[in-house]
Amino acid sequence: MSRITIPIGPQHPLLKEPLSLVLEAIGERIVSASMRIGYVHRGIELLCQRRTYVQNVHLFERVCGICSQVHTTAYCQAVEALLGLEIPPRAAYIRVLMCELERIHSHLLWLGVLAEAIGFTTIFMYAWRDREIVLDLMEELSGGRVSHSANIIGGVRIGVSSEQARLLEGQLATFAEQMEFFRELLDRDRSFHRRTQNVGYMSLEMVHSYGVVGPAARSSGCTVDVRRAAPYAAYPSLAFEVISASEGDVWSRAQVRLMEIMQSLSICNQVIEALPGGPLAVGAPRRVPPGEVVTRCEAPRGELIYYVRSDGSERPARIKVRTPTLPMLMVISHLLPGLETADVAAVMAGADLCVACADR
Amino acid sequence: MQTLAKLAQVLILPGALYLIVASLFITWLDRKLVARGEGRVGPPWFQPMADLLKLLAKEDISPLGTDEKISALLPMVSMASTMAAGLCIPVGNSVVYPFEGDLIVVLFLLSIPTLAYFLAGWVTPSVYGVMGGNRSLLQYFSYEVPLLMSLAAPAVYSQTWSVTGLMDAQQGYRWHVFFLPVGFALAMVGLIGKLKRVPFDIPHAKSELGAGPLTEYSGRKLALWKLTVSLQTLVGINLLVAAYLGGADRIWAHWGFAIYAVKVVFLVVGLAFVQVSYARLRIDQMAESGWRVLVPLGILQMVVTIWMGKA
Amino acid sequence: MSRRTSRTYLVPHLLKNFLQKRTTVSFPYGPLDLGESYRGQVVVDIDACVGCGRCARDCPTGSLVVEHLDGGGIRILHFYDRCASCGQCEISCTPKAIRLDPSFRAAAASREELRGEWIRD
Numbered sequence: 165m166s167r168i169t170i171p172i173g174p175q176h177p178l179l180k181e182p183l184s185l186v187l188e189a190i191g192e193r194i195v196s197a198s199m200r201i202g203y204v205h206r207g208i209e210l211l212c213q214r215r216t217y218v219q220n221v222h223l224f225e226r227v228c229g230i231c232s233q234v235h236t237t238a239y240c241q242a243v244e245a246l247l248g249l250e251i252p253p254r255a256a257y258i259r260v261l262m263c264e265l266e267r268i269h270s271h272l273l274w275l276g277v278l279a280e281a282i283g284f285t286t287i288f289m290y291a292w293r294d295r296e297i298v299l300d301l302m303e304e305l306s307g308g309r310v311s312h313s314a315n316i317i318g319g320v321r322i323g324v325s326s327e328q329a330r331l332l333e334g335q336l337a338t339f340a341e342q343m344e345f346f347r348e349l350l351d352r353d354r355s356f357h358r359r360t361q362n363v364g365y366m367s368l369e370m371v372h373s374y375g376v377v378g379p380a381a382r383s384s385g386c387t388v389d390v391r392r393a394a395p396y397a398a399y400p401s402l403a404f405e406v407i408s409a410s411e412g413d414v415w416s417r418a419q420v421r422l423m424e425i426m427q428s429l430s431i432c433n434q435v436i437e438a439l440p441g442g443p444l445a446v447g448a449p450r451r452v453p454p455g456e457v458v459t460r461c462e463a464p465r466g467e468l469i470y471y472v473r474s475d476g477s478e479r480p481a482r483i484k485v486r487t488p489t490l491p492m493l494m495v496i497s498h499l500l501p502g503l504e505t506a507d508v509a510a511v512m513a514g515a516d517l518c519v520a521c522a523d524r
Numbered sequence: 525m526q527t528l529a530k531l532a533q534v535l536i537l538p539g540a541l542y543l544i545v546a547s548l549f550i551t552w553l554d555r556k557l558v559a560r561g562e563g564r565v566g567p568p569w570f571q572p573m574a575d576l577l578k579l580l581a582k583e584d585i586s587p588l589g590t591d592e593k594i595s596a597l598l599p600m601v602s603m604a605s606t607m608a609a610g611l612c613i614p615v616g617n618s619v620v621y622p623f624e625g626d627l628i629v630v631l632f633l634l635s636i637p638t639l640a641y642f643l644a645g646w647v648t649p650s651v652y653g654v655m656g657g658n659r660s661l662l663q664y665f666s667y668e669v670p671l672l673m674s675l676a677a678p679a680v681y682s683q684t685w686s687v688t689g690l691m692d693a694q695q696g697y698r699w700h701v702f703f704l705p706v707g708f709a710l711a712m713v714g715l716i717g718k719l720k721r722v723p724f725d726i727p728h729a730k731s732e733l734g735a736g737p738l739t740e741y742s743g744r745k746l747a748l749w750k751l752t753v754s755l756q757t758l759v760g761i762n763l764l765v766a767a768y769l770g771g772a773d774r775i776w777a778h779w780g781f782a783i784y785a786v787k788v789v790f791l792v793v794g795l796a797f798v799q800v801s802y803a804r805l806r807i808d809q810m811a812e813s814g815w816r817v818l819v820p821l822g823i824l825q826m827v828v829t830i831w832m833g834k835a
Numbered sequence: 836m837s838r839r840t841s842r843t844y845l846v847p848h849l850l851k852n853f854l855q856k857r858t859t860v861s862f863p864y865g866p867l868d869l870g871e872s873y874r875g876q877v878v879v880d881i882d883a884c885v886g887c888g889r890c891a892r893d894c895p896t897g898s899l900v901v902e903h904l905d906g907g908g909i910r911i912l913h914f915y916d917r918c919a920s921c922g923q924c925e926i927s928c929t930p931k932a933i934r935l936d937p938s939f940r941a942a943a944a945s946r947e948e949l950r951g952e953w954i955r956d
Contacts (some may be wrong), residue, residue, distance in 0.1 A: 170651050178731040192655075192807065219895040222921040281731040283722055283804025289562040290848070293858050307874035307935070313922045321926055348844040355723060355803040505655070506806040509731040563852045565859045801845050 255319035281513030319445025378466020414514035538615035584743030589649035599748035616781030645737025656736025666814030671714025673822030691771035
């Protein structure tokens with residue numbers, strides 16, 4: 165049988181964002197895979213050096229569309245640490261609320277994309293329709309569906325009024341009922357099982373050697389979640405479970421993400437009930453004293469690391485962002501050989517890649 | 525005079541014009557039902573016609589390395605053979621060219637588009653085309669045998685190898701679907717495989733291969749291909765309605781078309797329901813299910829049919 | 836792993852979709868209602884403005900220009916084609932003279948139409 169080269173090129177119906185994957189296959193079996201990224205590189209780490217700390221909050225929100233809130237949370241935490249500021253408790257809780265709502269919407273988006281990639285368009289439509297509930301909630305709270313502008317250095321910009329809190333509780337309860345459908349889907353749908361079970365197995369050794377993080381790592385046996393390992397914002401006072409599984413295939417990643425949605429719902433409800441009163445933000449000086457800081461947050465895709473170095477002026481000297489998709493991209497080229505061509509779609513969509521995050 | 529009447533039948537009703545118009549209608553119906561099942565609004569009634577007209581007006585580009593003559597010939601051959609098959613299958617109470625043995629001819633003519641689909645992928649320089657063509661050939665081998673067996677079963681049962689004869693043999697509501705239910709199920713599955721719909725839309729799996737063999741087609745040739753797919757759907761459903769569901773039932777001369785139309789819509793609803801409920805299979809899973817499940821069921825159906833005839 | 840698999844979990848949802856209203860909003864053929872908190876276009880209350888220029892200084896895209904006119908007046912220019920609707924101007928403004936309006940129908944045929952200008956003499 166002959167060897168053919170299949171380009172899952174920069175433009176392909178499978179990919180949400182451009183990325184070049186060149187597969188070599190013999191018949192239908194993949195022999196090797198090589199990847200090239202950088203198509204969405206915007207030079208954000210250089211752009212941020214030319215803007216002030218205040219302006220950079222909005223720049224980092226636009227690194228990625230689906231994890232915008234957690235990027236700004238990490239950045240604001242880093243700058244607040246350099247300034248020696250402590251944000252008010254109300255701000256910490258609201259940051260957690262927005263981060264968890266974003267986690268829910270990101271996982272549902274991913275579920276829809278996975279279903280579309282394996283040909284199950286119905287589930288794609290249903291998942292994205294239920295995602296609208298969460299997006300409308302975020303728009304009600306912050307004024308935007310995916311770019312919220314919720315964080316500022318020193319706290320948050322948005323408040324949660326009591327009508328908004330009632331609305332949140334009601335909509336999240338409706339949403340929780342809809343999630344039961346997806347639980348049944350994962351448990352019962354045989355065609356979904358045939359396409360996602362025992363596909364794209366990633367062992368715990370691979371997770372450790374490539375540094376894979378997030379739900380993908382937790383579905384292969386890892387139990388690290390930054391919200392538990394190095395808690396930030398209001399997480400120390402909230403109760404939630406760290407979900408982990410050990411099967412390591414695409415189905416298991418779907419299972420872990422679905423359970424994380426349920427945990428996020430529980431966290432949101434705790435936040436609404438326990439939301440403390442008080443100011444939304446403290447004043448922050450514009451000049452940041454010299455220093456360097458590393459801060460970590462749990463983005464929907466895994467551990468997000470921000471390194472910020474300041475030289476005493478209004479502009480940062482260097483900011484380095486390590487996004488969780490980078491290790492996943494590195495390990496994908498090693499997961500693919502040995503699979504059938506059709507499984508590439510399931511693995512690529514199931515890996516929850518956010519190439520905009522990875523390229524910055 | 526008779527020649528003119530026959531020519532009108534071939535070209536207008538129930539020939540070419542009817543086939544094209546009706547196939548556009550059932551394409552719209554299918555898209556609307558699938559959209560409603562998914563929770564969307566769905567296209568308006570004129571959408572398939574608008575798509576066809578738009579494609580006919582677009583520029584026709586082929587990449588360097590395509591065999592131009594063959595790739596231009598293939599959609600025309602597919603459309604012609606599908607419509608020729610449609611001429612032998614009853615529509616309502618009328619049929620253009622029935623003869624004893626036309627079931628075999630119809631099945632042969634309906635396989636030509638599948639082979640043309642494979643060739644369409646083979647002659648393009650695009651990897652997606654070649655891979656899609658390979659997959660479509662493997663899929664053809666997996667579902668064609670069960671489909672042939674499922675259509676041979678009513679022929680053996682009713683002792684006739686003409687499609688019109690099959691319809692006549694089911695008069696008085698003695699539909700084959702009641703006596704040969706397994707055969708009907710196999711025929712539906714085979715039809716879904718032939719039409720390359722979910723869960724068997726593997727050759728043009730959007731998320732893996734772009735559009736498969738048709739990736740590099742554009743303009744008028746693509747319009748003919750899309751029309752061929754619509755025509756295949758209609759002709760295949762006509763065949764199933766005539767062979768298993770009793771066709772027009774020959775009860776009322778003037779209501780024959782309405783009865784046939786109801787059955788066609790019923791089958792379209794069934795196809796749309798399957799499209800909405802399943803994920804796409806992998807090609808090896810499809811081949812496995814074809815030979816491990818469908819072919820034994822087909823053999824079982826044939827054995828039962830022969831036994832029923834003897835008894 | 837063997838779990839009892841069944842197709843029937845999906846059928847009630849399919850039927851419900853046929854009978855329920857679509858969730859699709861048919862904008863612009865139908866109304867679209869965004870809440871009051873939606874961040875759309877920038878609107879300036881020029882009488883409340885003190886001309887500090889913080890909005891222009893803190894704007895991430897540089898879409899605001901504050902000019903001091905001879906005679907003590909203020910002129911504020913906003914280039915909506917550069918604006919990201921982030922709301923930083925609203926946060927930075929001390930007298931709360933600048934705010935984001937929920938209007939979202941802003942398509943225009945030329946860049947000049949996308950400019951907002953407020954003058955106080």
